[in-house]
Amino acid sequence: VSDRRTTGGAGAEPDGDLRITGGAGGTTACIEGLRVAAGRIARAAGCLSDAAALVRAALGRADQGAASSPVTAQRLHAAAAPLTSRSRGLDVRCDQLARTAASLRAAAETYERAEADVVGTVLRVVSIRAGCALGELGPLGLAAVSRLVGTGVAFGGSLLVGARLLRYTPTPVGLGLSLVGSRSMRDEDGVLGIVARMVGGGGLLPADLGPPHGAMVEAALPGLAATFVGSLPGRVPLLDDPVRQVAGLAAVVLSALPPATARDGLMVAPVVSAVGAREPRREPTAPRDEADLLRQVESMYDSGGAGTVGVLRLDHDDGRRTWVVAIPGMQSFGPPGPGTTDLLSSFQLLSGQQDDLSESVVRAMLSAGVGPHEPVVLAGHSQGGMAAMRVAERTTDMFNVTTVLTAGSPIGSMPVPDGVQVLSLEHDEDLVWGLDGRPNPDQPNLTTVRSSTGDGGGTGVLDQLLGQPSDAHALDGYVATAGQVAGDAHPSVRTFEDSLAGVLGDGTAEVTEQRYVGVRVTEGRRAGGPATAGG
C-alpha cells in the first residue's frame, strides 16, 4: 500500500462568511488503501454471486425430491427464503456491494485528481516557464512586452472611462449603460456583476479597482519572480520556487547594504517602562480566544520600540504553566536598521534563510524562562506570523509549541511541524498573505480561514506601493475576523481551539507579561541591561 495521501482539496467549505479549508475537519485518505478496499468489496460481491448460483442449484436439486418429502422440501424453502428474497437476498446484496466497490474506486480517482490539482499545477508551471522565457528576452524584449501591456492597459482604461462618462449622456447607449451599472446589477454574481461593477457607481473609475487581492498576487507572483530571475545577467538557474529564490536574492542584497549587520550583533533585552511614563501600563488579562491573542499582538505595535515581542506567562489554578508569545508584523520598510521587524527579516523568512526576528523570539522565550515541556501558543500578524511558523519549526527540541495563530501571513511554503495546530486567517482583499506565491497546503494540522472585509482593500495602489498596509491587512480587521472564528462549529476550527484551550485554559490564569525587544547592534556596541520602552 502506498504512503501517498491526500487531504482536503475539494475546495473551500462555506461556513457563513468564513471559508474554511484544511485542518482536522478535512479529509485524509490513503488512495491506494481505498483501491485495495474496493477490490476486497468487489471480491465479497463475487462470493455472494457464487453463493446465489449454488443456492439456485441446491434448491433445484432438492425440488427433484419434493414429491417424496413435501414437508421437508417446504421447510427447506422457508429456511432459504432470506437467501432468495428479492429485497434482501443474495442477489440484492451482491448488487449493493458491487455498487459500493465502484463508488469507492470513483472516490479514489476523485481524491487523486484533487491531489494532483492539475489545473493549478499546470498554470503555475506555465507562468513560471513563460516568465523565465520573457526575462531571458533581455531589456529590449522586456521593454517591447511592457509597451504592449501598457498600450493594452491604456486602451482598456480609456474605454472604461469613456463608458462611464457615456452613462451621463441622454442617448440609448447611455441609458443602457446606466441600466447595466444599476445597484441591483452590481449586486449580481458572475460576469454580469463584474461588468456592472466596472461601469456602475460614482466617479470616473470603478470602486473595485483597488489593490490586487491576495489570491491574484499569489497567482501572479511566481511568473513575475521567474521573469526577474530570467532577466538577471548571466545564466542564473531557475529553482523550483522562483518567489523564494528572488526573496533570497533580495535578502542577500539588503544584508550587504550599509550598515551591514552580522548575526552575532543581535541583542535581545527586556523592555522596562520608563519612570514617569505618561500612560500607566495596563494590567495584563488572560487571553481567552483567537481575538484576544491578536489583541496581544496589537499591543506590541504600541509598545514604543520596533521589534518588541510579548511573552505572557499563564499560571493556572491546577499548577500548570503555559505561555503566549505575541509577535508583531513588519514595522520598517527601508534598508536594514536596528529593528528586527523589517524588510530584511521578511525576505529572509520568505526565502527560508536564518532571520533576526525569529531569533529574537527564541531568545525572548529563553529569557522569559519558557520550559521545554510547558505548552506555548505563538501568535503573529503578517511578518510576525511567518516568524511564529519559523520558531515553531526550529524549536521542536527546545520548546513545546502546540499552537500557532497567524493573521495575513504568507506561510504557504513554510513547513508545519507535526503536533502543532496552525490557524491562518486571510482576508480576500489583503494582498500580503499572497506574497509567497503559494496557497496554504491542506493539512490536518493547518486550517486556513478566508473571509472578505467587504471593501476594496482600503488604501489605494500608491499607498500599497509605498509600503502602507491596506485596511484589509490591518490587524484590527483580523481581530474582528478572529472574533467570528472563535467558537465556530467547524471540525477544523474545533480541533484548533482544543489545542488552544490546552494553553489558555478557562481564562482565569494569573498572567505575567514580559516584553523583549530585539535590536541589531554592530560589534563593539553590545551592552547588557534592559531597554527602555518609548526610548
Next chain:
Amino acid sequence: VDGDTSGLWRGVVEHLGTARAQLAAAGAVEWTGQAALAYDELLEAGLGAVAVLRHAAEDSWSAATRHDSAVRLARAAP
C-alpha cells in the same frame, strides 16, 4: 446420493464466510472525513446483511440435510 445437496450448501456457507472476511478487511482503510463516516456505516450494514445471510445459509444446510435424509428414506421404503 441423487439429490444430495449438502455439498452445495457447504459451498454457500463458505462463500459467505469469505465475503464476510473480505468486507471486514475492507474496513481497515486510512480514511477520515464525512465520506469516510458514510463508508463505515455502509460497510457495517453490509457486514450485518452478510451475517444474516450466513445464518440463513446454515439453517438451509440443516433443512437440506433433513430433506435429503427424508427423500432417501422415502425412496428406500418398499
